[in-house]
Amino acid sequence: xxxxxxxxxxxxxxxxxxxxxxxxxxxxxxxxxxxxxxxxxxxxxxxxxxxxxxxxxxxxxxxxxxxxxxxxxxxxxxxxxxxxxxxxxxxxxxxxxxxxxxxxxxxxxxxxxxxxxxxxxxxxxxxxxxxxxxxxxxxxxxxxxxxxxxxxxxxxxxxxxxxxxxxxxxxxxxxxxxxxxxxxxxxxxxxxxxxxxxxxxxxxxxxxxxxxxxxxxxxxxxxxxxxxxxxxxxxxxxxxxxxxxxxxxxxxxxxxxxxxxxxxxxxxxxxxxxxxxxxxxxxxxxxxxxxxxxxxxxxxxxxxxxxxxxxxxxxxxxxxxxxxxxxxxxxxxxxxxxxxxxxxxxxxx
Amino acid sequence: xxxxxxxxxxxxxxxxxxxxxxxxxxxxxxxxxxxxxxxxxxxxxxxxxxxxxxxxxxxxxxxxxxxxxxxxxxxxxxxxxxxxxxxxxxxxxxxxxxxxxxxxxxxxxxxxxxxxxxxxxxxxxxxxxxxxxxxxxxxxxxxxxxxxxxxxxxxxxxxxxxxxxxxxxxxxxxxxxxxxxxxxxxxxxxxxxxxxxxxxxxxxxxxxxxxxxxxxxxxxxxxxxxxxxxxxxxxxxxxxxxxxxxxxxxxxxxxxxxxxxxxxxxxxxxxxxxxxxxxxxxxxxxxxxxxxxxxxxxxxxxxxxxxxxxxxxxxxxxxxxxxxxxxxxxxxxxxxxxxxxxxxxxxxx
Numbered sequence: 001x002x003x004x005x006x007x008x009x010x011x012x013x014x015x016x017x018x019x020x021x022x023x024x025x026x027x028x029x030x031x032x033x034x035x036x037x038x039x040x041x042x043x044x045x046x047x048x049x050x051x052x053x054x055x056x057x058x059x060x061x062x063x064x065x066x067x068x069x070x071x072x073x074x075x076x077x078x079x080x081x082x083x084x085x086x087x088x089x090x091x092x093x094x095x096x097x098x099x100x101x102x103x104x105x106x107x108x109x110x111x112x113x114x115x116x117x118x119x120x121x122x123x124x125x126x127x128x129x130x131x132x133x134x135x136x137x138x139x140x141x142x143x144x145x146x147x148x149x150x151x152x153x154x155x156x157x158x159x160x161x162x163x164x165x166x167x168x169x170x171x172x173x174x175x176x177x178x179x180x181x182x183x184x185x186x187x188x189x190x191x192x193x194x195x196x197x198x199x200x201x202x203x204x205x206x207x208x209x210x211x212x213x214x215x216x217x218x219x220x221x222x223x224x225x226x227x228x229x230x231x232x233x234x235x236x237x238x239x240x241x242x243x244x245x246x247x248x249x250x251x252x253x254x255x256x257x258x259x260x261x262x263x264x265x266x267x268x269x270x271x272x273x274x275x276x277x278x279x280x281x282x283x284x285x286x287x288x289x290x291x292x293x294x295x296x297x298x299x300x301x302x303x304x305x306x307x308x309x310x311x312x313x314x315x316x317x318x319x320x321x322x323x324x325x326x327x328x329x330x331x332x333x334x335x336x337x338x339x340x341x342x343x344x345x346x347x348x349x
Numbered sequence: 350x351x352x353x354x355x356x357x358x359x360x361x362x363x364x365x366x367x368x369x370x371x372x373x374x375x376x377x378x379x380x381x382x383x384x385x386x387x388x389x390x391x392x393x394x395x396x397x398x399x400x401x402x403x404x405x406x407x408x409x410x411x412x413x414x415x416x417x418x419x420x421x422x423x424x425x426x427x428x429x430x431x432x433x434x435x436x437x438x439x440x441x442x443x444x445x446x447x448x449x450x451x452x453x454x455x456x457x458x459x460x461x462x463x464x465x466x467x468x469x470x471x472x473x474x475x476x477x478x479x480x481x482x483x484x485x486x487x488x489x490x491x492x493x494x495x496x497x498x499x500x501x502x503x504x505x506x507x508x509x510x511x512x513x514x515x516x517x518x519x520x521x522x523x524x525x526x527x528x529x530x531x532x533x534x535x536x537x538x539x540x541x542x543x544x545x546x547x548x549x550x551x552x553x554x555x556x557x558x559x560x561x562x563x564x565x566x567x568x569x570x571x572x573x574x575x576x577x578x579x580x581x582x583x584x585x586x587x588x589x590x591x592x593x594x595x596x597x598x599x600x601x602x603x604x605x606x607x608x609x610x611x612x613x614x615x616x617x618x619x620x621x622x623x624x625x626x627x628x629x630x631x632x633x634x635x636x637x638x639x640x641x642x643x644x645x646x647x648x649x650x651x652x653x654x655x656x657x658x659x660x661x662x663x664x665x666x667x668x669x670x671x672x673x674x675x676x677x678x679x680x681x682x683x684x685x686x687x688x689x690x691x692x693x694x695x696x697x698x
Contacts, residue, residue: 311384348425
C-alpha cells in the first residue's frame with residue numbers, strides 16, 4: 001500500500017492554478033493585496049483541480065501513541081496522560097474538540113500505539129501497532145515493518161474519509177514524550193544540531209532539557225539512522241503516531257485533498273512524508289509556527305510558510321483546526337468576490 | 350462627546366483577568382500551551398469584565414473618505430475608486446463582504462468624507478464631514494473641528510451598535526490615497542523617518558514611491574504638526590476615515606467592547622486613539638501585520654502583537670474579519686475545555 005500510495009501522488013494541476021491566478025487578477029482589489037490568501041487559493045486549486053472546490057467536509061485526525069523513551073525522564077508528564085487525553089478527545093473536552101467545533105470539523109482519533117486498552121467509540125480507529133515504542137536509547141524504537149504499518153494506518157484512515165467525501169484534513173498528535181523522537185527525526189533529516197532542534201516540550205526545566213539532548217544523542221549514536229532512508233529514521237528514532245501522520249499526509253496527497261500540518265510532531269511526520277514522496281510537499285499547508293525551536297528548521301527545510309505565529313505548543317491538531325477557516329477564506333474570496341467589470345470599479349491609473 | 354468618551358475609558362478588569370488566568374491553569378493542557386490564545390482570552394475577560402462573554406454579535410465598520418493629496422500622484426488608482434468600492438461593499442462583492450460573511454459579521458460602511466453623493470442604503474451611515482480632505486501639501490487636510498467631527502462620527506457609529514448588543518468590532522477603511530496620510534501620522538507620532546514608514550500602497554512603482562516620500566516631507570514642512578497634540582496631527586496630515594477609526598476604537602473602549610484593529614490605515618487611527626486616551630490601547634487587538642513597512646513600527650510603538658502575518662495589504666477591515674474566529678476561539682477554548690479534574694487527567698510529574 002505504501003508504494004502504491006506514493007506512486008499515486010502526482011504534481012499539482014497547473015491548469016487549475018493558472019485559472020485561479022487569472023481570476024485573482026480580475027477581482028476588485030489591487031493584484032496581490034490578499035497576500036497569502038491568494039497563494040493559498042492557487043495551491044488549493046492545484047491540489048483539487050478546480051478553483052471552486054467545496055471545503056465543507058473537514059476532519060482532524062489525531063494520531064496517538066506512547067514512547068518507550070519516556071523511561072529516560074524526557075517529559076514533564078507521565079505516560080498515563082496519553083490514554084487519559086484520548087478519552088478526553090472522545091468525550092469532547094480537549095482543546096482540539098473545542099477548536100474543531102469552531103472550525104466545523106470532526107475529530108477522529110487514530111490509536112496506533114497507546115500503551116493502554118481503549119474503549120470502543122465511533123470516533124476512535126483502533127489500529128494499534130504495539131503498546132508504545134521501545135526505548136530508542138537501547139535499540140530501534142520499532143521494526144521497519146512496524147514503521148510501514150504505522151504509515152499505512154494513517155493512509156487507511158484518510159482514504160476511508162476521502163471515500164466518504166472529505167474535502168480538507170488536519171493532522172494532530174497525542175503521545176507523551178513525542179517531542180523527543182520529533183527532535184531526533186529533525187536532526188537526522190535536516191542535518192541540524194540536536195541542541196538546536198530540541199525544546200522544552202510540555203514544560204521541562206533546563207536540567208531536564210540537557211538530559212533530553214543527551215538522550216537524543218545517545219539514541220542517534222546507538223541506532224545510526226540513515227538520513228537517506230526515511231523508513232529507517234522512523235523505525236529507529238520515531239514514533240507510531242509520527243508514522244501515522246506521515247501516512248495521513250501521503251494519503252491526502254494521493255487523494256488530492258489539502259492537508260493542514262499542525263505543529264512540531266506533525267511536521268516531523270511531514271519530514272518523513274516529504275522524504276518518501278517529495279511531491280507530497282505541495283499538498284501540505286503549514287498551520288502555525290510552534291515555540292519548539294526545531295519547528296522553524298523543519299518548516300524551512302520543507303519550504304513551508306506557516307499561517308499563524310501564535311506561540312502554540314499543544315499539538316492535538318489545534319493549530320490545524322484554527323487554520324481551517326483561513327484556508328476556507330482563501331478559496332471563498334477567490335470565488336465570491338466581484339470582478340472589476342462586474343462591480344464597475346476603475347482599474348489602475 | 351470626545352472628552353466624555355475619553356473619560357469613560359477605564360482600565361481592564363483585573364479581577365476578571367485573574368479569573369481567566371486561573372481557569373487557563375486548570376484546563377487539560379500544559380500551562381501556556383495555547384500561547385496567544387490564552388493571553389487573548391485574558392485580555393477579553395479584562396475588557397468585558399467576564400471570562401465567558403458572548404461574542405456572537407460582530408460588526409466590521411468600514412470608514413470611507415477621500416484625500417486631496419491624490420492630486421500629487423501618490424496612488425496607483427483614481428479617487429473615483431473610493432465611491433465605486435463603497436457601492437461594491439453595499440452590494441456585497443468586496444473582499445470584506447466575503448470575509449465578514451465567513452466570520453459571521455455584518456459590514457457597516459461609514460461615509461465621513463467620500464467625494465461623491467452616495468445612495469441611501471441600510472448598511473451605509475451618512476456622516477460626511479466634507480467631500481474629501483484638502484491637499485495637505487498646501488495647508489491642513491482639515492480643520493481641528495472637522496477632525497473632532499470625524500472622530501465623533503466613529504464614536505457614534507460604534508455606540509449605536511453597542512446599544513443594539515454588539516460584542517466584537519473590527520475596524521476597516523476605504524479611501525484612495527490613504528496610505529499617504531497614514532505614513533505621515535506614523536512619522537509624526539512615532540518619530541520614525543518618512544522613507545522608513547512609507548510603502549508602495551496599492552502598488553506604485555519606485556519613482557512614484559520617491560515622489561510619495563517627498564510629498565509627505567513637504568506636507569510636514571508646510572504644516573508642522575505638533576506630535577504632542579494628536580488632534581493637530583489628524584487635522585493637518587490625516588484623513589476623515591482615519592479620524593473615524595480613532596473614534597471607533599475610543600467608542601469601543603468606552604463601551605468595553607474588544608476592537609480588532611485591521612491594517613496600516615486602521616493602525617494610524619489607533620495611534621491617534623492611543624495618543625488621545627492611552628488606556629484605549631488595552632482594548633485593541635492587532636489583526637495582522639501588513640506589508641506596508643510602517644505597520645510594524647506603528648504596532649511596536651503601540652506594543653501590539655498581530656495575530657496574522659499573511660502579507661495582506663488591502664484594508665477594508667479584511668484582516669480584522671479574518672481574525673475574528675481566532676478571537677472567538679480564544680474565549681471559547683477558555684470556557685468549553687475540560688479541566689484536569691473534570692477529565693481525570695494526571696498533572697505534571
